[in-house]
Amino acid sequence: MSSRKSFSRPSWFRKQRKAVVSTNDKKMPNGILEEQEQQRVMLLSRSPSGPKKYFPIPVGHLEEEIRVRSADDCKQFREEFNSLPSGHTQGSFELANKEENREKNRYPNILPNDHSRVILSQVDGVPCSDYINASYIDGYKEKNKFIAAQGPKQETVNDFWRMVWEQKSATIVMLTNLKERKEEKCYQYWPDQGCWTYGNIRVCVEDCVVLVDYTIRKFCIQPQLPDGCKAPRLVSQLHFTSWPDFGVPFTPIGMLKFLKKVKALNPAHAGPIVVHCSAGVGRTGTFIVIDAMMDMMHAEQKVDVFEFVSRIRNQRPQMVQTDMQYTFIYQALLEYYLYGDTELDVSSLEKHLQTLHGTATHFDKIGLEEEFRKLTNVRIMKENMRTGNLPANMKKARVIQIIPCKACGRHRLPGQGHLPPSTGSQQGVLRAQARGLGCCVKCQEEQLGPGCQEGFMEVRFAAGVPWGLPNQNPGPHIIQCSPSPGGGTSPLTQRGASALATAMPMNLAETSRKSLWP
Incomplete structure (x- = not known):
């Protein structure tokens, strides 16, 4: 049965078998492999004619722009993605490359810039204890709205919870499973039940709700200090579990619902939202860009994906790792623009139905008929x-x-x-x-x-x-x-x-x- 779908995901790397990179080569920097591991990836060269200009897209033109860029196996999306600056030329990575910090990095080529890295409090007698592989990332208008972090390693779990406490973060967004294709992507940094102490931060499980696309866990965290305990805080972890091992989700619907829940649960007074996948750049960047462009869509009635990705790559290199992720961002924005937020609480269903039955349109149809009409415009692939x-x-x-x-x-x-x-x-x-x-x-x-x-x-x-x-x-x-x-x-x-x-x-x-x- 056909269901709501977005435009076709790129199939070009499934068809090409010429110039490829085998990701089974363990000598290759692992960070590039977060979304491409065990795939054969086509090598794309930069355009020799110099960088091309990409301009903001009014939301009314978004569907047509995506249709044009999706033609020829998404050729124009690939060209746009390959025109992005990598971010490696901006700033230095001196702290991340220190000998004492190398074991703290999950991937040797995914490192935080010195100018935008999250700085932890220094632990007496422990050199470089202020380092964690995490970067501040701006939102649409809000400075340092997010912290993009790598998935914690066993050696860095204590630092991760110390960062959550010191930054006053109330929400953790997790976009990877602990293991994918039998390889560890993230160390489990929370207890399944009861309490556990990580370094000097005690973490207690308060609640866990498993849904189709994501799981919500609530933790009570509190530092254990020699001079007494500070007041505990509630931290929500939203774990998106429907990202496939290869590529991107088939439809952005689950991600849009997930993002809505993140916005609803994050308190207004809280510190940055901590977002992580495995390397903290691919899925993490995709999530952050969708959030920012939805805000821009509301404020300016346009989106500028290219400019925003370019900007956050100056804060953390390689944000949004693959052209499939880049295309998925556009698909999610189009889905949101065409259909909006269709999810309802049960308590508001009766009122919503009354509104739909009583709403007339310029087509002389009630709102319910108009809402159903939108479904007939869904593309069938x-x-x-x-x-x-x-x-x-x-x-x-x-x-x-x-x-x-x-x-x-x-x-x-x-x-x-x-x-x-x-x-x-x-x-x-x-x-x-x-x-x-x-x-x-x-x-x-x-x-x-x-x-x-x-x-x-x-x-x-x-x-x-x-x-x-x-x-x-x-x-x-x-x-x-x-x-x-x-x-x-x-x-x-x-x-x-x-x-x-x-x-x-x-x-x-x-x-x-x-x-x-x-």
Whole structure:
């Protein structure tokens, strides 16, 4: 089934196999590999004609500009990204390169500038104890709104919590998982439960809420000092868990909701928001740029991604590491501009519905119809539906215009000897529920093949496939929302008692349109 999508992510490095860099070479500086590890990355040369000028884009022109730059496998986005200054020529890195500090850097080529680095208080008798791989980063208008930091190492966890306390930060944004592809990206710097002391900072877990795209943890932190304890503070950690191991998220929707939650939880009086991934430049830079450009969109009705990325690279080199991340920023801004914030609290739903029903537009439509109309403008990318469009799978679709997207979690059955290879694609879409992934598999109504006897299914048709779903994804219910032909018992219900009763405990429910939508 197609869903809301943005423009296609660049596929140029999947197609090119000429001039490449193998990231398995451990001698290569690791910081470059944060988003590209174990990929083959096309080498792009700078334009010999000199830097090109890129100007702010009015929000009304944003969709067309993105369409033009996305053409030819996002060629213009790559050119724009490669025109950015790296930031290495600005300032010095003397402190970061000191022998005493080298072990504190996760990647030897991702270092903070001396002029913008976060300076910790000096610990008596410990040389260079004022150093941490972290940099102040400006927001749209707010100076030092963020601290961009590398993911803590085991050796730097104490310094990390000392920084959070000394900078009076109340919010930590984490954009990497602890391990990705079996390699450590960030050391776990918090206790799973109870309390733990890091250096002289005691950290206690107060709450943990796991959602689809992110997890919210709340900590109470307090320094343990010889002259007495200071008052404890509450720190929220928002951990975005839906960033894939390769590339960028398929859709920016989850990131926009995540960013909204960060803004809501961060107190106005607090210090800088601490943002980190693994190296503290790629995903970290992407998050910060989206936040700043959304603020600029509200204030000036335009965005200037190129200028802002150039500016923050002077504060921390290589912010926004890949052209895919750079393109994703534009996709997120367009998503926000076209659809805005559509998330509602349950308590405000009734009032919002009343507003939509009572709002008239210049098209003489109520607000609800106008809101639904926006969905018809969502671009459908056929390249993400290649599996469903294979000839072997087309006959499984009841409506050929409704094909599950590969990147949206199309349910894939494991290979089975008694089923043909085409059964690997079932017309089902894995739907994410509010507090967990893969809770529900949404399927079309089964189709019976020609010559099938009542209660039986030919395996070469899709009717034979759904019964593999409960065994692969154990669950207590199958719900049929369409009424049976002629008002009788549906084939689903008939087969349910015999075919499923022995497989697993299950309730079969059949609902009609009348009962669901009075």
